[in-house]
Amino acid sequence: MPAMAQRVAPFGTTIFAEINRLARQHGAINLGQGAPDFDAPPPVLEAAIRALSSQLNQYAPNIGLPEARAAIAQHAQRFYGQSISPDQVLITAGATEAMFAAILGLSDPGDEIIVFQPVYDSYVPNMRMAGVAPRYVNLYPPDWTFDPDELAAAFTPRTKAIIINTPHNPTGKCYTRHELAIIAELCLRHDVLAITDEVYEHITYDGAQHVRLATLEGMAERSLTISSLGKTFSATGWKVGWAIGAPELVESVNRAHQFITYSVATPLQAAAATALQLPDSYFEALRADYQRKRDWLLAMLQSAGFQPLAPQGGYFIMADWRDAAPDHIRDHIRDDVQFAEWLIREVGVACIPPSAFYRPEEKARAAHFARFALCKRDETLQAAAERLTALRVRGA
Numbered sequence: 259m260p261a262m263a264q265r266v267a268p269f270g271t272t273i274f275a276e277i278n279r280l281a282r283q284h285g286a287i288n289l290g291q292g293a294p295d296f297d298a299p300p301p302v303l304e305a306a307i308r309a310l311s312s313q314l315n316q317y318a319p320n321i322g323l324p325e326a327r328a329a330i331a332q333h334a335q336r337f338y339g340q341s342i343s344p345d346q347v348l349i350t351a352g353a354t355e356a357m358f359a360a361i362l363g364l365s366d367p368g369d370e371i372i373v374f375q376p377v378y379d380s381y382v383p384n385m386r387m388a389g390v391a392p393r394y395v396n397l398y399p400p401d402w403t404f405d406p407d408e409l410a411a412a413f414t415p416r417t418k419a420i421i422i423n424t425p426h427n428p429t430g431k432c433y434t435r436h437e438l439a440i441i442a443e444l445c446l447r448h449d450v451l452a453i454t455d456e457v458y459e460h461i462t463y464d465g466a467q468h469v470r471l472a473t474l475e476g477m478a479e480r481s482l483t484i485s486s487l488g489k490t491f492s493a494t495g496w497k498v499g500w501a502i503g504a505p506e507l508v509e510s511v512n513r514a515h516q517f518i519t520y521s522v523a524t525p526l527q528a529a530a531a532t533a534l535q536l537p538d539s540y541f542e543a544l545r546a547d548y549q550r551k552r553d554w555l556l557a558m559l560q561s562a563g564f565q566p567l568a569p570q571g572g573y574f575i576m577a578d579w580r581d582a583a584p585d586h587i588r589d590h591i592r593d594d595v596q597f598a599e600w601l602i603r604e605v606g607v608a609c610i611p612p613s614a615f616y617r618p619e620e621k622a623r624a625a626h627f628a629r630f631a632l633c634k635r636d637e638t639l640q641a642a643a644e645r646l647t648a649l650r651v652r653g654a
């Protein structure tokens with residue numbers, strides 16, 4: 259009898275793990291994974307150390323430490339003018355657990371949830387484990403816009419929710435207020451919930467505005483807003499996240515959360531309270547630093563022969579690799595996975611093949627793209643540049 263349950267057998271191992279393994283094996287500079295190779299800011303680290311030596315080492319309350327929930331509510335007020343009570347905040351093990359608990363707590367087997375494709379890799383497996391069917395709506399390059407008619411057609415009597423990730427991984431799309439209004443109108447018309455994943459909320463470029471769907475007319479009662487500490491405070495390993503919403507939604511998510519993790523690392527929640535109360539200047543400096551990295555990597559990829567699409571937010575740049583690969587190589591590379599493997603082996607730079615964000619029958623949509631992470635030290639980006647620009651010379 260096979261040991262592995264049928265529930266998880268189809269998931270396989272993720273391409274992310276495979277790319278990391280190959281990158282290690284070939285000593286490649288890793289612009290694959292969306293994790294900074296620099297540390298969290300000192301005040302945040304110091305707050306965690308203080309918490310560890312202040313007897314904050316036992317279980318936190320199931321819904322989260324009161325000071326962390328208060329800080330999350332204040333953060334929502336400061337950046338989005340959202341008035342919420344700390345009771346409307348649930349602390350989870352990262353945005354990842356928040357999403358899984360949301361899907362389990364808000365939908366029933368046989369329901370449908372709409373996602374935009376490319377789609378962050380955990381959502382659909384979460385749905386499958388919950389017995390929920392995904393409905394896909396495409397985002398089309400180069401602007402990663404959606405067709406409102408295609409979206410409208412995805413709503414059926416079985417639709418329970420729609421998931422929106424903005425700023426978006428992997429494309430860097432920031433949904434505009436107008437696009438969110440189209441989504442909101444459909445949610446209201448069909449009595450559907452919106453679950454937003456806003457982990458890149460503070461990383462936006464060229465003046466793009468991150469708009470919180472929950473703040474649109476009529477959406478406060480039917481939105482669950484998910485975010486986390488990882489990206490904003492360069493502490494992805496902490497896995498402290500949260501879900502904010504109307505009391506009934508948060509209670510539903512907590513029914514699942516209480517039996518998944520029960521509660522989240524107490525000292526890190528205490529540090530989260532400090533982090534979220536850092537002055538505006540912290541968030542402005544973060545944005546400026548990422549803008550500089552994005553501009554630099556964009557120009558570098560261009561000069562290496564790629565055709566990158568400028569992201570409006572987030573950690574990544576999607577780039578068309580076809581003009582970057584030397585002619586004799588291009589003819590032998592079938593898709594983005596082969597390109598990524600070739601780049602690691604022969605050039606020594608790792609990227610993620612974005613077909614990982616498409617369902618099997620639509621992976622060809624991403625065949626000519628590579629996703630590069632820009633959340634890296636300048637030295638790392640510089641070292642990658644040296645290897646990638648040599649590619650052009652070698653191809654000539």
Ligand SMILES: Cc1ncc(COP(=O)(O)O)c(C=O)c1O
Pocket residue numbers: 292351352353354355378423426427455457485486487488494497498499
């Ligand atoms: C869109 C998106 N959601 C969620 C996560 C994971 O968030 P967390 O580490 O808080 O679970 C990531 C990390 O890459 C992400 O890109």
